[in-house]
Amino acid sequence: MNTHFKAIHEQYVFWLDTLGFATETVCNYGYRVTDFFLWLESKDITHIVQAEQKHINDFFDCQQTRPNTKFKGRTLSASYLNDYFTAIDKLCEFLHQMGARTSLVPTNRRITIDESQRIRxxxxxxxxxxxxxxxxxxxxxxxxxxxxxxxxxxxxxxxxxxxxxxxxxxxxxxxxxxxxxxxxxxxxxxxxxxxxxxxxxxxxxxxxxxxxxxxxxxxxxxxxxxxxxxxxxxxxxxxxxxxxxxxxxxxxxxxxxxxxxxxxxxxxxxxxxxxxxxxxxxxxxxxxxxxxxxxxxxxxxx
Structure with missing residues (x-):
């Protein structure tokens, strides 16, 4: 991850901690945002101002279809994907609060979890x-x-x-x-x-x-x-x-x-x-x- 994204990541994690998020949540969201930044770099995007709303949607689509590395033959669970969605939404909120000139806005994208399936x-x-x-x-x-x-x-x-x-x-x-x-x-x-x-x-x-x-x-x-x-x-x-x-x-x-x-x-x-x-x-x-x-x-x- 380049120095620009590293700096944003560090400030983002500090911001979450300042807001009182649990340590586990701060770490979890930090990992998800790291994945997003690495994905952006794979698309030759090296600065946050280059990122557009479609990049967030493409990243989310990628996560929903990629294989689960822990459990073969499965995709990521709904709760795991929702962590990605929430973490990136919080990143957008953070960027706007810091005065960043970016068009990125929270998507509020979430997957409804089937409770009966979860219980099974x-x-x-x-x-x-x-x-x-x-x-x-x-x-x-x-x-x-x-x-x-x-x-x-x-x-x-x-x-x-x-x-x-x-x-x-x-x-x-x-x-x-x-x-x-x-x-x-x-x-x-x-x-x-x-x-x-x-x-x-x-x-x-x-x-x-x-x-x-x-x-x-x-x-x-x-x-x-x-x-x-x-x-x-x-x-x-x-x-x-x-x-x-x-x-x-x-x-x-x-x-x-x-x-x-x-x-x-x-x-x-x-x-x-x-x-x-x-x-x-x-x-x-x-x-x-x-x-x-x-x-x-x-x-x-x-």
Whole structure:
């Protein structure tokens, strides 16, 4: 990306952050705008004043037809495409607020998400499958020395403690610090969850013991340049979770998608199956409305 587009990108990301957008959203929109600028350069457009409204529409058309690099045989999902549309609309808004002389205007282009189709794609793991995945962690990375093997195994165990047992979103769990865990009250304080809402998540006895073990016997023994509970970077955790999925011998597990959010879907489904009310599950997960929690009723009935 040339220096001109890099400068705009840097100012755009700073502008989003100043407006109070969540860190995840700022990064997400930043990536989408980078893709747009690189696409412009591929069309021999090296300055924003050269870009026209048709270029935005052509870029959007390109995204809607290009193959999904993560899932072969698919195109990009509606929610993924909507991220592109919103990010570029925000870029147009930013350029106008900065006084740029450009004809680019927000398109307000969005794809309506088929909720029934989205629900059909959710495949939570059973309690037995979750146990199989957790048990498999102790057998991973036999080729690594003890220190590095322990680091990766302990981090994966923590993934299941937070994203499954506590039902946390990716950003909520990854940004958690030991200071936000109250062992006396057996609660976890989630700061600035989705919609900038704080909430308190209760700990079960198993979660309580697992977090105590991790913090006092592992996390406190490691020096690193941040105060997050997780030692490693987010991308490393994703790679390790993918590796666990690959190494699992169970064919039913292998045919399902394993990612952080499906662990959250799984605990919600299990809680509903065990008789917890939809209202309590909504509070536990940090949903702003009951409609979001109703999807788990549909999953169970399915």
């Amino acid at each position: 794609r959710i495949e939570p793991f059973t309690v037995e499958e979750i146990k199989m995945l957790q048990e498999a962690i102790n057998h991973l990375y036999p080729h690594l020395d003890h220190e590095h093997r322990q680091l990766k195994q302990e981090q994966l165990k923590l993934v299941f403690v937070l994203f499954y047992a506590c039902g946390l979103r990716l950003s909520e769990g990854y940004n958690l610090t030991p200071a936000e865990i109250d062992f006396n009250r057996k609660t976890i304080f989630i700061r600035q969850g989705k919609g900038y809402k704080d909430r308190i998540v209760p700990m079960s006895d198993n979660v309580y013991k697992a977090l105590q073990h991790y913090i006092y016997n592992f996390r406190n023994q490691i020096r690193c340049g941040h105060d997050r509970l997780f030692v490693q970077k987010k991308i490393t955790l994703s790679v390790d979770l993918h590796y666990l999925h690959q190494q699992c011998d169970n064919e039913e597990i292998k045919h399902k998608r394993l990612h952080f959010h499906v662990l959250r879907h799984s605990i919600a489904t299990h809680l509903l199956q065990n008789g917890m009310s939809v209202e309590n599950i909504a509070r536990f997960l940090g949903y702003g409305c009951l409609e979001s929690t109703q999807i788990y009723t549909h999953i169970i009935n399915r």
